[in-house]
Amino acid sequence: MTAKDASTRPVVEMTGITVEIDGTTVLHDIDLRLFAGEVHALMGGNGAGKSSLVKALTGAYRIDRGVVRIDGEPVVLSGPAAAEAAGIAAAFQDVDLCGNLSIAENVMIGHEERRWYGISWAPTRRRAVAALDELGLGHLDPRQAVSTLPPAIQQLVAIARAMVTHPKVLVLDEPTSSLDADEVATLFRALRRLRDHGIAILFVSHFLEQVYAISDRITVLRDGVGQGEYSTRELDRAVLIAKMIGKDLTELRRIGSERRAHRADPTGEPVYRAIGVGRRGEFEATDLELHRGEVVGFGGLRGSGRSELGQLLAGVARRDSGTIRIDGRDVALRNPAAALRRRIAFASEDRRDGGIIDELSVRDNIILALQGIRGWARPISRAEGDALVERFTESLLIVAPGPDAPARQLSGGNQQKVLLARWLATRPHVIVLDEPTRGVDIAAKVEIQARVAEMARDGVAVVFISSEFDEVVRLSDRIAIFKDRRKIGEVSNGPGLSVDTIIEMIAADDEDDA
Incomplete structure (x- = not known):
């Protein structure tokens, strides 16, 4: 837990926050502090409670127990309007802009300068330009249609809209999910400007490297329970991952590979070969081979790109780069139906x-x-x-x-x-299984895992995607490791491989990945 100077008071202090939805407690006594001039990252796996906490802070969810203080004073966030009045603004993952409207119209929507005759556009555009200028976008023509802007600039326009009310706190929920590396850099330059102007920023993301690049502090959630608040520079990446997945490193080091000792490296022509396959803004182009009778595990945190590559392999998502070869022949795989006709199946993580x-x-x-x-x-x-x-x-x-x-x-x-x-x-000749054991009891997990092993024995090439690293190690002949929407390496399974191996690869700095 970091310690701020005693004279420094949080802009927002949430204490003992509990939220129940349809009789189910989704947040259990959560604490969160946001300080002016800081970027505070909110981290956690799928279902950790990040979105629920954001909705509680922005007034979308009713808080059943707990206290919210703004500048030391208790407030009731009875709805989004109350949150906005308290100085809390938000921009979300799905950029909710009107593509047929101008930049100024999008930035100022709901806050236009009005006179007796209606909207006064000259002062409205001036205010829009001022908001854009805070983000380093003062050069944009406020009359330009939003639909003509690249994704990163659209995201910044959405943030500018949130900044029109001059909030004390800016909440950003997965703002980089559809941006490439250059666009993320553009966004981060703008966020640092806001931080330096004294705005408290809550940054919700799955991307480890981005969190370490932009944030000052991190709060970790798991299963709706707070796991602590930490200084980013003092929190080791491996420790962060362990807190997110609920296992400490001592325990993880005791988990050995359970893969059969007689496993042999695949030989011959792969049944499936992806060459430079990728999709702009979603997954960096990569190569991957799948052989008959082989289980290839995808290891990585949610948002790492593992599911995105699985969808590209099965034609669920359209690639915009690369080549796919099946049994040595180039194929298009424009959609799941085309993949199925070639006996390539995909089981979604969302049943x-x-x-x-x-x-x-x-x-x-x-x-x-x-x-x-x-x-x-x-x-x-x-x-x-x-x-x-x-x-x-x-x-x-x-x-x-x-x-x-x-x-x-x-x-x-x-x-x-x-x-x-x-x-x-x-x-199927190839099957991509995305989180096939998520949300099932232990008996069902055992049955599903046994069936995956049986499919491999029957000659099926299996891609096995799971958040549970121990089952990836247990089932896989080979494991591809993912981080920040790219494949960072592959390892062959065997007696020396453990869950710790995967965590260390994911937690490594970018220079170590190279």
């Missing part, structure tokens, strides 16, 4: 939005992808569908009232297994 269809039966969920490959002119018969359901119900130990039961009636773990069955029914 709700990217997987399970609640209203469909268990049978229909399982046969959905296979039916898509065949086309609707060749429908799968009820008997064949029932046979597939019976086969995977037995092999994956799916607990369901019956094949006609709606998928919504199943537990989360059983829904995850139904989703896995859907892709196995296509008899």
Whole structure:
């Protein structure tokens, strides 16, 4: 815990903040202090409570217990308007700008200079230019359409809009998620200007190197519980990662590789080869080979680029660079359907939005992808569908009232297994599994992991993406390591590899990565 000078009072002090949503406590007694002229990073894994804390601070979530003080005085943040009146402004990951409007109109929307006849545009534009000038953007033409600006400048315009009210605190929730390295540098120059003008900045991000480049202090959350406040320069990267994932390094060093000792390096032509594959603003171009019967684990924190590469490999996202070769032939893979036709399957980490269809039966969920490959002119018969359901119900130990039961009636773990069955029914040559064991109980995890190992034995090339490094080590023949939307290295599995190896690679400074 850092110690500020006793005479320095936080601009914002949140103490014992507890938030409940639909009967579930999402924040447990959280403390947060924001000081003028500092960038304070909020770190944590998926589901840690970062977004919930941001929503509590900006008035979007009701605070059930705890106290918020602004400049030492208690305040009630009853809604976004109350938060704005208290001097708290925010700009979020999804830039909510109107592309058909000018820069000035976007910056000043809701705060235009008005007269008896309506908006007075000359003073409105002057105020917009003043707000832009604070961010080093005074050279922009306020009449220019926002749609013509690059992503980084659009992000800065959104921040300028937040700065129009002259807030004491600026909250930035994942502002760099869609920016490339040069655009991030542009944004950071602007943030340092704001910091030097005395603004308190809360910076929410998954990117370790960016956090260490811009922040003065860090607060860590895990599972809705605060893990402490630290000086950035005094917090070792490996310690930060350990606090985010909930294991200390002593324990991690005891975790050895459980990969079978007789593992051999793959030989022959890869079934899948990605050459210089990337997508601007989302993932830096990289190479990757997949061989039959091999499990390639993707290790990295959320936001590191592991899921983005998985989506590029499976045609879920369109690459804008590189070549994909399957069995030695160049292919396009413009969409998931094209990938499926080549027996490349993708299981999304979000089984709700990217997987399970609640209203469909268990049978229909399982046969959905296979039916898509065949086309609707060749429908799968009820008997064949029932046979597939019976086969995977037995092999994956799916607990369901019956094949006609709606998928919504199943537990989360059983829904995850139904989703896995859907892709196995296509008899894939390559399968990308993104967080296949997330949110399931230990029994379901064991069954899913056993099935992944079985797929490899059957000759399937498996990409296994997981936030749990121990299961990546347990299952993988080879592990690709990711950080800040790029692949920073690959390691072959074996008796000498441990979770600690992955953490040390991720935690290394950029110069060490090279």
